Amino acid sequence: MIDTLGVLETAALLRELTAGLIGVTDFDEALGQLVRIARDAVPEVESCGFTALRAGEPAGVAASDPGRAELDDLRYGPDTPALAAIRRREMISATDLDRESRWPVWTERARALGVHGVISAPVDVDEQVIGAINLYAGGAAGLTTRHQLTAMLLAEHAGLLLAAVRDRQRQAAQADQLDSALLEEGVVGQAVGVIMTQRGCPAPEALAVLRSAASSLDIPLREVAERLVRTVSRPRDN
Structure with a gap:
């Protein structure tokens, strides 16, 4: 039987993500688009977040569900699936938080917010910015191996798109500086x-x-x- 999140569905997700970010020049706006598209396109995923680090320090978050934004925010505690994914440079998966012991404080908060499972995949943006995309499930039969594959592909594609956004942002800033110099x-x-x-x-x-x-x-x-x-x-x- 063909998996319900097969090749065509994943390709459609990546196309939608490309269309949503292709013309964006603001990095925070791009992160917002990314988490909303992922939440809406991936079955069984109730919410999606992104944890960003710049030069090794927390540099912001994006959340499709503002009520769960703290789960992506390292200021609430560094012991999280997102930071584990970033540090180890590999995908982190916890499909049943009722049986999870790796991040006790974070897990307690997540369960209180109705999260049952999480997948965090590292995202390489450029030499200064790295991060992790976090997929959250609320149901007991939420995240499976097909979601892990989707998260891996999503993270790789998102890294390329976000790098392009950062480049456009830098070019826009340089153009503004040039304009200011010309006006003077x-x-x-x-x-x-x-x-x-x-x-x-x-x-x-x-x-x-x-x-x-x-x-x-x-x-x-x-x-x-x-x-x-x-x-x-x-x-x-x-």
Whole structure:
């Protein structure tokens, strides 16, 4: 018999995850998308969380169910399945928390929140950020070996997508820094001021107009700015 979470279902999950994260530039937003998609797409999983570390220190969490967010948060205690997965660089599974003794404090909290089983899979994002994706089941017949395989594939795919998000975030930050430098630069800043006055628009929009003109004319941005400033500075005939 074909497993109910077979190849097609897993492929659909990964496609949905890719579609959900492909254009995201904010890392926290990406984590939120990730846990919601995983929760909705994986059968028997009631909630999903993500534990992130940056440079070895807790760097935030994401939870599909805010009421269970503390289970992913290392500030509530470091002895958790997520941290075990991160430290050992392998998937951690506990299908019956009633019989679990590895994380007594965490397990007590999890059971109080209606969690019966957990799978935590390590996620490598980049040289600074690592984490674990955590799948939680509430029923007694919750997590099986098919969920472990799904968690492994999900973690690997999520790592690639989150790395791309981090890269886009860095590029956006660099672009913002470049824009700030350009706006402070003499002739470009003057040209931006002219466009802002003419169009009644904010500086970023004015800079975008200037860039668009430079691209259309196929000439450097500074030259376009110089032409504009010369044009508005030229004395008019009476």
